[in-house]
Amino acid sequence: MTETQIPIYTLLAEYGVTRALRNGEVSSPLLRLEYADYQPSNLGFKAFVREAAFQAGELAIVTFLMAKARGAPLVLMPAPISGRFQHHCIAYNAENRLLLPQDLAGKRIGVRAYTQTTGVWVRGILQNEYGVDLDNVTWVCFEGAHVEDYAEPPNVARGEPGQKLVNMLLDGSLDAAMLGSNMPDDPRLKTVIPDPHEAAKAWYERTGVIPLNHVFVVRDDLSKDRPDVVRELYRMLKESKSKAGLKGFDTRPYGVDANRKTLETIIHYSRQQGLIDRMEVDELFDDVTRALD
Incomplete structure (x- = not known):
């Protein structure tokens, strides 16, 4: 110095x-x-x-x-x-049901914040690559936006403070959740997008993103x-x-x-x-x- x-x-x-x-x-x-x-x-x-x-x-x-x-x-x-590629970042509890992108209508999906970058990437992929209607999903969130002057859409619900996304998946209070790097090594949890790494590779080869x-x-x-x-x-x-x-x-x-x-x-x-x-x-x-x- x-x-x-x-x-x-x-x-x-x-x-x-x-x-x-x-x-x-x-x-x-x-x-x-x-x-x-x-x-x-x-x-x-x-x-x-x-x-x-x-x-x-x-x-x-x-x-x-x-x-x-x-x-x-x-x-x-x-x-x-x-x-990082994001296709693997949305999971569900396979003990309850098989859940594919086309099954997400009417479901409750957890994400830390609606404006979280991982959530925006995954929602964008679901909408544009798999035809998911984002308005027909309830997004269960726990934090607000970092910026001021932003109002969340009406299909955002607040989770209870202290709740963990993984626990909510396992107890059935969520149908799916954005886990990202917090995805535990648990055989009950599967990715909503099948073969996500292959899907991400194909997406990159087509889009360059x-x-x-x-x-x-x-x-x-x-x-x-x-x-x-x-x-x-x-x-x-x-x-x-x-x-x-x-x-x-x-x-x-x-x-x-x-x-x-x-x-x-x-x-x-x-x-x-x-x-x-x-x-x-x-x-x-x-x-x-x-x-x-």
Whole structure:
């Protein structure tokens, strides 16, 4: 650390791709990252989008889109923090019945929050790939949106505080639930979408879409006043990712063009589900972040 380094107040958890940043292995003579103390990082999302409390950091892509649509002073960097295919993230209890996408009409499906990014991806896939009428499902949720000025649709119901999605699946109070990375190794739980990994592979081969989860954003005043700092942040993120030693298929590609189809799709899904109004991919960036590659 030197006296000339610019402090950047940052919301960013430690993942494989950010570990080298968090432990100081990747550093810069231009800036130093001062990390906000939120564990997990999504506890800081509300402060980020409502108060612009951080100069830079991670947000769930749907949270960012909703905030941007409502005028939050944030711009996207083409530097995904996390991404994964989502077809496997909705489960049901096979002890009760067989449940396929075409069987979801009239059912109760649990999801942490209606605006949760995993939920938006999965609902979009169900609607656009399997013809599910999202309005004909009761979505049982437990948290509200991170952004202000958002009203949930009338087919959203609130679960009781402290309830667990897995337990509700097993006791029959939910027909299906979005579990994602919280899917337990339980033989009773099966995925609503059959052969989800093959389905995701075929979907990607047809669409070129890699579902993003968390993305990196900066406050627009930082980008306007110090574009050199924003470019340096991008370099540091890129270097930290390279040090993670990732192998195989890259679910976090860098660059605007590499993410354009994905961003077009999540914008489309978010509009279909009433989360945002009209929005174009290029509006998510400014002249500085759009030029990063």
